Amino acid sequence: MRVGIDDEHHTYLEAGRIAAELGVAWVALHARTAAQFYEGKSDWSTIARLVEHLAPFGTPVLGNGDIWSGNDGIAMMRDTGCAGVVVGRGCLGRPWLFADLVRAFNGESARPLPRLFEVREVIFRHAQLLAEYFENEHRACRDLRKHMAWYLKGFRVEGDLRSRFGMVSSLSELRLLLDQLVDQPYPEAIGDAPRGRTSHGRPVTLPDGWLNDPYEFADVAGDDAGTGG
Numbered sequence: 001m002r003v004g005i006d007d008e009h010h011t012y013l014e015a016g017r018i019a020a021e022l023g024v025a026w027v028a029l030h031a032r033t034a035a036q037f038y039e040g041k042s043d044w045s046t047i048a049r050l051v052e053h054l055a056p057f058g059t060p061v062l063g064n065g066d067i068w069s070g071n072d073g074i075a076m077m078r079d080t081g082c083a084g085v086v087v088g089r090g091c092l093g094r095p096w097l098f099a100d101l102v103r104a105f106n107g108e109s110a111r112p113l114p115r116l117f118e119v120r121e122v123i124f125r126h127a128q129l130l131a132e133y134f135e136n137e138h139r140a141c142r143d144l145r146k147h148m149a150w151y152l153k154g155f156r157v158e159g160d161l162r163s164r165f166g167m168v169s170s171l172s173e174l175r176l177l178l179d180q181l182v183d184q185p186y187p188e189a190i191g192d193a194p195r196g197r198t199s200h201g202r203p204v205t206l207p208d209g210w211l212n213d214p215y216e217f218a219d220v221a222g223d224d225a226g227t228g229g
């Protein structure tokens, strides 16, 4: 869940408590309101507040928002007391973020940052797995196109080659393009910077009358629980 609709309507503490009372295994909080969308930095203090709020129930809280590196995962758990972290945009084009988190949680300092030639093989494996998943090579390559900009972000890649990756349509073409890349170290600074959507906030559109009475539908847990709209 997010923190709430906007700064005037924070719902996470109550939503978390209701979920805890119903016996959920854990809750995860993206530390932004819906109105914030992806703007600015997520407010990790809300995660700390939820951890405190749900402590009496023993319900673990997972924190979410701006985990770009393994060290961010450690920092979030240290600063908020959350039981674990959830990754969103940070793994776009960087599936090794999970290895980096494991590394950080194990207290190891050397970061597993791949050179471009290693990234190249991750990309090809990604494409192969997509082709198996979709049972369709062309569809897999079309899906891969959006990942290419994320994979290559920060690396020096000639413009024409970059745009051909964005139009790739077969595994053999992908291989030919990948083999034109020039090996280079991982661009660490850019790699840890925000990626994916970073859009500004925007007002939230709510159904008519939504805010009139927060308990209006509170009795749906009656006869038709689980079947209501």
Ligand SMILES: Cc1cc2nc3c(=O)[nH]c(=O)nc-3n(C[C@H](O)[C@H](O)[C@H](O)COP(=O)(O)O)c2cc1C
Pocket (backbone or CB within 6 Å): 030, 064, 065, 066, 067, 086, 087, 088, 089, 090, 092, 196
């Ligand atoms: C590709 C992608 C798909 C997502 N899909 C959903 C979704 O279906 N429902 C949802 O509530 N959040 C979705 N999110 C939001 C993430 O779960 C997460 O809350 C948000 O990205 C903030 O975490 P981050 O700062 O690590 O990106 C998605 C994020 C990404 C990058």
